[in-house]
Amino acid sequence: MPAYFVTGTDTDAGKTLVTAGLLARASGQGLSTLGLKPxxxxxxxxxxxxxxDDALALQSRSEPAVAYAVVNPFAFAPAIAPHLAAQQDGRGITLAALAGHVEPLLEGPQHLTLIEGAGGWRVPINDSEDLSGLAVRLALPVILVVGLRLGCISHARLTAEAILADGLRLAGWIGNLLDADFAADAALYDANLATLERTLPGPCLGILPRLDAIDGPMRPESAAACLMLPDGD
Structure with a gap:
């Protein structure tokens, strides 16, 4: 069944909001879903x-329901880089262990599986392996969440280049407005989006507006209305 790896241009780019939103979109179309945060x-x-909390958000939008340990097998208390958190906890993370957990789940009955990464594309999980290696091992197409703010064009293009250099396909990208000032000049904002559309090697699957100043933080169900599933799903 179709599966995608969701990465971001940086920490807090909005990966969980997008991943949960895509799962909600798929559920609204009558599809079974599985969200993973390994x-x-x-x-x-x-x-x-x-x-x-991010893993719980994905668990709550996985249909049929799954246990928390299925969604998030490696959980650490410190809010720091995964390899450092694992070192502090005395536990090792390896790509072999992650792939051993995730790969059998891809053979399940769900129509759509989304695997959310941590941080950006080059986040390490140990001294010699990056979390992006899981997508490489499983040959997963990638959905890139672009945090829309000053500097996002370079961050997005560099991440896309790294994804392609690793031999993977960019299935699409989604913009998530992080800085309201970035969109204050509508013409300039549109020009930035046009540059991303022209230079990224994958289609735009949606743009999420920043609504927290008015309505509180955007919820996945609201995000779902702004998103498209990748072609064929």
Whole structure:
């Protein structure tokens, strides 16, 4: 069944909002879904164990329902880079372990599986491997979340170049407005989007406006209305 790896131009680009929004979009079309966050730092201790809010968001939009450990097998309390969090916790993360967890899930009955990364494309999980290597091992097409703010064009293009250099296809990109001032000049904002559309090697699957100043943080159900699933899904 179709599966995609979701990455971002940086930490807090909006990967979880986009991933949950795409899952909600698929569910609204009657499709079964699975959202995975294999590695998550910044988890809080609960009576059920460590839990990460991003992973919980993906779990809640996975249909049929799955256990938390399916969504997030590597959970760490410190809100720091995954390889450093793993070192502090005394646990190792390897691509072999991640692939061993994720690959069998791709054979499941769900119509759409989205695997959310951590941070940007080159985030390490240990001294010699990056989390992006999971997408490479599983030959997954990539959805890029572009945090729309000053500097995003270079960040997006560099990330896209790295994705292609790793032998993967950019299935599409989604813009997420992070800085309201970036869109204050409508003509300039449109010109920035046009540059991204012209220079990124994949289609735009949607643009998420910044609504928190008026309506509170955008919810995945609201995001879903602004998004398209990749072609063929």
């Amino acid at each position: 590695v998550a730092s910044g988890c809080r201790l609960t009576s059920a164990g460590l839990r990460n």
